[in-house]
Amino acid sequence: MATLEASFLQGQLEERKRRLEVAVASAPRNSSLAGLLREVDSALDRMTEGTYGLCLECHDSVERDRLLADPLVRYCLDHLTQPQRAALQRDLDLASQVQRNLLPQKGLRVGCWETSYHFAPVGAVSGDYCDLIPSDGRLLFLLGDVSGKGVAASMLMAQLHALFRSLTGMSLPLGQIVTYVNRFFCECALAGQYATLVCGLAKPTGEIELHNAGHCPAIVVGCGGVSCIEPNGLPLGMFLETEFSATPVQLEAGDTLFLYTDGLSEASNESGEYGVDRVMTLVHQQAARQPAELIDACLDDVRAFTNGVPSFDDMTVLALRRCD
Missing domain, CATH: 3.60.40.10 (PPM-type phosphatase domain)
Structure with missing residues (x-):
């Protein structure tokens, strides 16, 4: 991934970590917030190790557009589970419909x-x-x-x-x-x-x-x-x-x-x-x-x-x- 993009994503992750830490401090019993914070910490650790953006299954690069849309993505499209594929397809279908509704x-x-x-x-x-x-x-x-x-x-x-x-x-x-x-x-x-x-x-x-x-x-x-x-x-x-x-x-x-x-x-x-x-x-x-x-x-x-x-x-x- 290009240096500028990696720097941008690191900044995004650090900002999310800061906000999550504030949210967790306000709601310490919220397990979903704590889980998200662990995911962000893990992504920042992978950046330090040089493994960020690599699929956990095949170790090839995760698709650039998907990382830019969600910096926590850990698997390339080829190694998504069937439920994950179905959810992604639903999101794409909805995005396509929204975009076509913007046409004149x-x-x-x-x-x-x-x-x-x-x-x-x-x-x-x-x-x-x-x-x-x-x-x-x-x-x-x-x-x-x-x-x-x-x-x-x-x-x-x-x-x-x-x-x-x-x-x-x-x-x-x-x-x-x-x-x-x-x-x-x-x-x-x-x-x-x-x-x-x-x-x-x-x-x-x-x-x-x-x-x-x-x-x-x-x-x-x-x-x-x-x-x-x-x-x-x-x-x-x-x-x-x-x-x-x-x-x-x-x-x-x-x-x-x-x-x-x-x-x-x-x-x-x-x-x-x-x-x-x-x-x-x-x-x-x-x-x-x-x-x-x-x-x-x-x-x-x-x-x-x-x-x-x-x-x-x-x-x-x-x-x-x-x-x-």
Whole structure:
């Protein structure tokens, strides 16, 4: 395990020990509290010995995401008991349901903007983030990708959702909102965690205020052809004092803004990756289609490209079209 992560987990365990000691002193007859304190002490002892994070059964490493979610885990997934497996599956099913309930309305239309998206986790939960927030005739759209996979990434995805929803309700400028979220990530996320994000405010005039914090290039397609808008900022959570600037984009009637996570552009077969160039070509060929049809065509093409090669990353795609 990386040094920063080990240091973070040690700090977490020491803080839990301190709180448990206070609780045990207040309720000395509570056997469950005493048992938890013994588990924390044991985990700290394993850190000192250098055996922390190793499965007690096979001595291989316990899954990183599980340790970050529960520093007391002592067995890898392969050596859980059947009741433990069943409990874990129930938790994952519930987490998956909660995450899907955070997704925006399908086929949302706000003023002259119509939308569609596709959200496909590679496992039970995803680190991809997608949201659409109507605001006084304008539409705030967000697409992001939290580093890592699994439960830890999905928890940060849920935090992104809550942060943007809360800050949007305060009527702050979008650039200021992105700055606040970056500060939160820097101060509160686990060591080494960050998020790429592309977001924008689509206005009734067809103008879009676009911010891209280290995410995949945005694609604009329409009668004027196809163009690629590169990121103009660093991912969220990398540096505390980072400035985020907007790129103005003007869409005419029939133009589409196409956004995606790297689960699409980095999909691969035996010959290599799908790539941004192929995404641009496909979107250009299907430029006249409605957002849902455009996304379906893209998914059909990537499935044909991968030809059965399994995906190892979450995939989310969002299309936003000016329709007046």
